[in-house]
Amino acid sequence: MTERTFSIIKPDATQRNLTGAINAMIEAAGLRIVAQRRILMTKEQAEDFYDVHRERPFYGELVEFMTSAPVVVQVLEGPNAVVRYREVMGATNPADAAEGTIRKAHALSVGENSVHGSDSLENAKIEIAQFFDEGDIVG
Ligand code: CMP
Numbered sequence: 001m002t003e004r005t006f007s008i009i010k011p012d013a014t015q016r017n018l019t020g021a022i023n024a025m026i027e028a029a030g031l032r033i034v035a036q037r038r039i040l041m042t043k044e045q046a047e048d049f050y051d052v053h054r055e056r057p058f059y060g061e062l063v064e065f066m067t068s069a070p071v072v073v074q075v076l077e078g079p080n081a082v083v084r085y086r087e088v089m090g091a092t093n094p095a096d097a098a099e100g101t102i103r104k105a106h107a108l109s110v111g112e113n114s115v116h117g118s119d120s121l122e123n124a125k126i127e128i129a130q131f132f133d134e135g136d137i138v139g
Pocket of ligand 1: 112113116
């Protein structure tokens with residue numbers, strides 16, 4: 001089934017000029033980038049986006065990191081996009097990520113892990129709506 005998922009290329013990756021390399025891996029995996037924007041996240045945007053992690057010990061560090069430099073927010077479209085992108089990203093902790101995945105190739109640590117992808121179709125819809133108007137997505 002054709003789906004959309006939400007992706008973020010995180011500050012550790014944009015600061016190392018890895019946007020193009022990561023986009024090449026996304027496209028090679030059969031996912032189409034149907035919307036994309038480079039932004040500097042506000043503290044409020046990062047806090048809202050990671051609200052589910054508010055009680056975690058790493059929450060403050062996570063918000064600080066995500067606002068420390070530009071990110072690229074994206075909508076990806078393709079067959080089973082949510083699960084497919086999670087496969088392409090690899091495990092959250094790069095030490096556990098499989099060969100050929102974005103995090104294995106590029107991530108620095110569990111925090112500086114280069115990319116975010118939605119964990120469910122329901123969350124994908126919520127996350128996309130936080131950053132994009134429907135009219136900005138051209139499938
Ligand atoms: P992400 O998919 O963006 O969603 C939550 C993020 O929290 C996750 O990727 C990691 O980057 C981050 N995270 C998870 N565990 C830790 C941790 N132990 N320390 C710092 N950041 C973490």
